[in-house]
Amino acid sequence: MGTYFLIIGLTLGFISIYTIDSMRSYTLQQKEVQVLGQANVIAGYIAQYQDLSRDSINFILQQQQLGSGGRVLMLDGDAVVTFDSNNSIMEGKIMPTPIVLGALRGSNNAEEGEDATGALIISAAVPITRDRSTVGVIYYQTSGADITQYVSQVKGIMAMLALLVVIFIGVVSFIMAGIITEPIRRLSKRLEEMAEENPDGKLETSAKGEIATLVNSFNLMTAKIRTQEEKRQEFVSNASHELKTPLSSIKLIADSLLNAPNADRETVEEFLTDMNVQVDRLTRIVNKLLTLTKMDNGANVARMEFSVMNLSEVCANVVKALRPLAEQKNISLDFFADGAIYSRIEKDRLWEAIYNILDNSIKYTPQGGKVSMDVAKEDGNAIITIEDSGIGIAPEEMYKIFDRFYRVDKARARETGGTGLGLSIALTAVELHGGNIQVESEEGKGSKFMIIIPITFK
Numbered sequence: 168m169g170t171y172f173l174i175i176g177l178t179l180g181f182i183s184i185y186t187i188d189s190m191r192s193y194t195l196q197q198k199e200v201q202v203l204g205q206a207n208v209i210a211g212y213i214a215q216y217q218d219l220s221r222d223s224i225n226f227i228l229q230q231q232q233l234g235s236g237g238r239v240l241m242l243d244g245d246a247v248v249t250f251d252s253n254n255s256i257m258e259g260k261i262m263p264t265p266i267v268l269g270a271l272r273g274s275n276n277a278e279e280g281e282d283a284t285g286a287l288i289i290s291a292a293v294p295i296t297r298d299r300s301t302v303g304v305i306y307y308q309t310s311g312a313d314i315t316q317y318v319s320q321v322k323g324i325m326a327m328l329a330l331l332v333v334i335f336i337g338v339v340s341f342i343m344a345g346i347i348t349e350p351i352r353r354l355s356k357r358l359e360e361m362a363e364e365n366p367d368g369k370l371e372t373s374a375k376g377e378i379a380t381l382v383n384s385f386n387l388m389t390a391k392i393r394t395q396e397e398k399r400q401e402f403v404s405n406a407s408h409e410l411k412t413p414l415s416s417i418k419l420i421a422d423s424l425l426n427a428p429n430a431d432r433e434t435v436e437e438f439l440t441d442m443n444v445q446v447d448r449l450t451r452i453v454n455k456l457l458t459l460t461k462m463d464n465g466a467n468v469a470r471m472e473f474s475v476m477n478l479s480e481v482c483a484n485v486v487k488a489l490r491p492l493a494e495q496k497n498i499s500l501d502f503f504a505d506g507a508i509y510s511r512i513e514k515d516r517l518w519e520a521i522y523n524i525l526d527n528s529i530k531y532t533p534q535g536g537k538v539s540m541d542v543a544k545e546d547g548n549a550i551i552t553i554e555d556s557g558i559g560i561a562p563e564e565m566y567k568i569f570d571r572f573y574r575v576d577k578a579r580a581r582e583t584g585g586t587g588l589g590l591s592i593a594l595t596a597v598e599l600h601g602g603n604i605q606v607e608s609e610e611g612k613g614s615k616f617m618i619i620i621p622i623t624f625k
Contacts, residue, residue: 175332175333175336176329176333179329179332179333180329183322183325183326183329186321186325187318187321187322187325190317190318190321191314191318194314194317194318195279195289195311195314198289198311198313198314199277199278199279199289199291200277202277202289202290202291202307202309203275203277203291203293205231205291205307206275206291206292206293206305206306206307207275207293207305208231209227209228209231209239209305209307210293210294210295210296210305212227213227213241213295213303213305214295214296214297214302221250224241224250225252228252237252237307237308237309237310238251238252238253238307238308238309239251239252239305239306239307239308240252240257240262240305240306240307240308241295241303241304241305241306242262242267242303242304242306243302243303244271244301244302244303245261246261246262246263246267246268246271246304247259247260247261247262248260248261248262249303262306264292265278266278266290266291266292266306267292267304267306269292270292270293270294270301270304270305270306271294271301271304272301273294273296273301274294275291275292275293275294276291276292276293277289277290277291277292278290278291279311286310286311286312286315287310287311287312287314287315288308288309288310288311289308289309289310289311289314290306290307290308291306291307291308292304292305292306292307293305293307413445413446413449414445414449416441416442416445417442417445417446417449420438420441420442420445421442423438424438472513473511473512473513474511474512474514475509475510475511475512475624476509476510476511476512476514477507477508477509478508478509478510478512478542478549478551478620479504479505479506479507479508479542480507481512481514481517481518481521482502482504482521482540482542482551483502483504484518485518485521485522485525485540486500486502486525486540488522489522489525489526489529492526492529492530493529493538496529496532496533496534496535496536497534497535498529498532498534498535498536498537498538499536499537499538500529500538500539500540501537501538501539501540502539502540502541503539503540503541503542504541504542504543505542505543505544508542508543508544508549508622509622509624510549510620510621510622510623510624511623511624512600512620513596513599513600516596516599516600517596517597517600517620519592519593519596520592520593520594520596520597520618521551521553521593521618523589523590523592523593524553524589524590524593524604524616524618525538525540525553526589527589527590528553528554528555528557528614528616529555531555531557531558531614532555532556532557532558532613533556533557533558536555536556536557537555537556538553538554538555538556538557539552539553539554539555540552540553540554541554544622547621547622548602548619548620548621548622549619549620549621549622550617550618550619551617551618551619551620552615552616552617552618553615553616553617553618554613554614554615554616555613555614555615556612556613557613557614558610558611558613559608559609559610559611559612559613559614560606560608560610560614561610562610565606565608568590568606569590569591569593569594569604570591593618597618597619597620600620600621601620601621601623602618602619602620602621603619604616604617604618604619605617605619
């Protein structure tokens, strides 16, 4: 608030100084014009006569009503004072001042100055002309006390006006501050109450305008934070559960071996094989969690190496890698590509995304089923369509399939070693490329996943 009033004070100060200076300059200019006019009138009367007595000159001056403080000097062509209305003090002296010399050259001049006491005086010098020749100079000097008094009055008025403005602005600011800050104060108090009583509550306000916008933004932010926190807790819980399952199995197998010191080699190998399966499962879970962590980390994403590659070729390599799995289940795996489709991609991430979806399609398609992948270009996008004749997805589960650790068929997923992270990794990878994944499915008839990737070269 102090800074606010300081700025107002400085602004008013500059305005006052400029206004006073402008008014003084204008008044002084008008005064100089007036003094020059009076000096020219006197010079005109003097020029009419060759020789004038002191009494004649005084008579002329009295007719001009110069007022108190006025002083007239008459100089000859050599700048010698021949007449001084102030008790003849300057008579006989040379007065080679700039405005007098200028008048002898035929110009009218005026200037401001100060007397011995520091008071303002206005001086003017005009030529006395006869037969188009300058024969002398009239030097007229008068007091500028009226200007000084006027400027002083203006200063007083400006100071009073500035004070009134400051008081007015102060009162208005105080009132407006109360109007503006009161809703904010109530809002802050409510936030403190929410933090202590109900952190998950929703903030309500009767205010309008910016305060209402602020409240809505806060509620939106709180909802997002709450959602993220719920997802984080769910993720930690699911991750803990998924890691606990193979660890418990490994622990059980190890205890069984310890409790059977005389077990034959065949039994030991069976236990170790089971243990190895669980270690592999644990490794897959950890690796996929690390993959998700890297893609969630903005710094790691910034370090990913994107390059222009043929998407059709990438998809063909994924099909090639998974064809043995399809053949084991006697599943028909078809691949179609609409020519070469080039785009700037991060090969490893996108390859893994396509692999995960195609792998799921094969795993969840019964023996003798069909799976196909089609790559096409449409409206500046690459469309990778993966369609299967598998078990399908129930409508109520469609919105959950990309959640981490979610499985449509939990029993079959555990049999195949699924972690429930594949589709989540796929979606994250596709979104890193500015794309998205659309799903169409009917339970018992199969599913169709469409990976949409914008085609870019920068």
